[in-house]
C-alpha cells in the first residue's frame with residue numbers, strides 16, 4: 104500500500120507539473136527580457152530606429168505575457184492548495200467515518216483537532232507552496248546557469264558555484280540551529296491541550312477552586328510557546344539573512360569579475376550587461392523559497408501525527424458479503440470472552456445470555472462489573488475475542504455494521520445534542536420525519552406540553568450541547584430522538600442517574616409505555632426505573648450472578664434483594 108504522502112503527491116502531480124511549468128515560463132520570460140534589454144542598450148547608438156522599436160515592442164509583449172503567466176500561476180496555486188486541502192481531509196476523515204472505527208480509543212480530542220485543523224493547513228502550505236517553490240528554484244537555477252554559460256562558460260560556472268553555496272551554507276547553519284527550533288510545535292500543542300481542557304471544564308475548575316492553578320499552568324505553557332516562537336523567529340531571520348547575503352555576494356561578485364574582464368578587454372561589454380540582468384534572476388526563486396521555508400519545519404513536525412491518523416484502520420470491519428438482516432430482534436450472546444486491550448485478565452469469560460425480543464431486560468451490578476462493556480459488545484463498537492453474538496439467528500459479525508446499527512437506538516447518561524433547534528436535534532436519526540411524527544414522539548417522551556409552551560416551539564435553540572435545557576429535558580429529548588429512529592431495539596444506559604424524582608418518574612412512565620413494543624435493554628443503578636422490567640440480569644466482575652424476573656429475585660436473598668432493601672431503607 105502507498106503511504107498517504109506518496110498517494111497525495113501522485114494525485115496532485117498533474118497540477119504540480121502545471122504549476123512548475125508556468126513558473127519556469129516566467130523565469131524564461133525574465134531571461135528573454137534580460138537578452139532584449141542587453142540588445143536594446145548595446146544597439147542604442149548603432150541600431151536603426153526600426154530595430155529599436157521592434158525590441159521595445161518585444162519587451163512590452165514579453166512583459167504582458169509574463170503578467171498573464173503570473174496571474175495564471177497565482178490562480179493555479181490557489182486551486183492546487185484547495186485540491187490538497189480537500190484530498191487531505193478525505194484521507195484523514197475516511198477512517199474516522201467508517202462505522203467500525205473507534206477514534207477515541209486512539210487519539211486525544213485536542214491532538215485530533217490539531218491534526219485535522221492545523222495539520223491540514225500546514226500540509227497544504229507544504230504541498231502547494233513549499234514543494235513547487237523548491238522544484239522551481241532547482242529548475243530555474245539550472246535554466247539560468249545554462250543560459251549564462253551558453254554566452255560565457257566561466258560566468259556560468261561562477262554563478263553555479265554561488266547558487267550551490269546557498270543550500271550548503273543553509274544546511275551547515277541548520278545543523279547547528281535545528282535543536283533550538285524543534286520545541287515550538289510541542290509547545291503549541293501543550294498550550295492548545297490545556298486551553299481546551301480549561302474551556303471544557305471551566306465549571307468544574309471553578310467549583311474545585313482550581314482556576315488559579317490552571318491559569319498558572321496555562322501561563323507557563325504560553326510563556327514557553329512565546330520563548331520557542333521567538334527562538335524560531337530568530338533562527339528564521341538569521342537563515343534569511345545568510346541566504347540574502349550569499350545571493351547579494353554572488354550577484355555583486357560575478358559583476359565585479361566580469362567588469363574587470365571587460366576592462367581587460369577579454370570579454371564583450373554585452374556580457375557585463377547580461378550578467379547584471381540575469382544573475383539576480385538565478386537567485387529570485389531561492390529567495391522566494393526562503394519565504395515559505397517555515398512550512399517545511401511545520402510539515403516535518405506534523406507529519407507523524409497525520410500519518411498515524413491516515414493509516415489508522417477500523418477495529419471492526421464489515422464482512423465481505425454481509426448476510427441479509429434477520430427478521431427477529433432477539434439478541435443472544437454465546438460463550439463470549441472479552442479482554443480489554445492492556446488488561447491481563449478477560450472481563451467476560453464464556454458469558455452466555457439471551458435478551459428476549461419485545462421484552463425489557465435490565466442490567467444491574469456494582470461499578471466495574473462490565474455493564475457498559477457488555478453494551479459496547481451488543482452494539483458492535485467492540486468485538487469479542489471468542490464466542491458469538493446473534494441477532495435472531497444471524498451472528499452480528501456477518502451483518503453490515505451500518506444496517507445492524509439501524510436496528511438499535513441508544514440513549515446514554517451523557518446526551519449529545521447539536522447546537523441547533525429542537526427540531527434539528529430530533530431529526531438527527533431520521534431527517535425525513537414529519538412534524539406529526541415529531542409531536543407524537545414528544546408526547547411519548549412526556550415533553551410535548553413543555554415544547555408547546557415555548558414561544559419558538561420546535562424552532563427553540565438548545566444551546567451548545569443542550570446547555571439551555573435542564574438535565575431531564577435533555578434526557579427526554581434524547582429519548583424522543585431515539586423513538587423517532589424507530590429502531591426495534593432501544594438501549595437506555597443509566598439515563599435516570601442524574602435526574603430528580605419528578606424527572607425520573609416522567610421517564611419511568613415513558614419506559615412503561617414502551618414495554619412490549621420494542622426490545623428494551625437498560626442499565627440502572629436506581630431500581631425504580633427497572634421495577635417494571637421483564638428480566639433482570641445481575642453482573643459482578645463480568646459474571647452473571649443472578650437473573651430472573653424482579654418478582655422472583657426479590658425473594659432470592661441475593662444482590663437484587665439487598666439493593667432493593669437498602670434503597671427502600673433510604674427512602
Ligand SMILES: Nc1ncnc2c1ncn2[C@@H]1O[C@H](COP(=O)(O)OP(=O)(O)OP(=O)(O)O)[C@@H](O)[C@H]1O
Pocket residue numbers: 443444445446450468469470471472473474475476477
Ligand atoms: N476502554 C477501556 N479500556 C480498558 N479497560 C476498560 C475500558 N472500559 C472499561 N474498562 C474496564 O472494564 C471493566 C468494566 O468496566 P465497565 O465500564 O464495563 O463497568 P460498568 O459496570 O459499566 O461500570 P459503571 O457502573 O461504573 O459504569 C473495568 O475494570 C474497567 O476498568
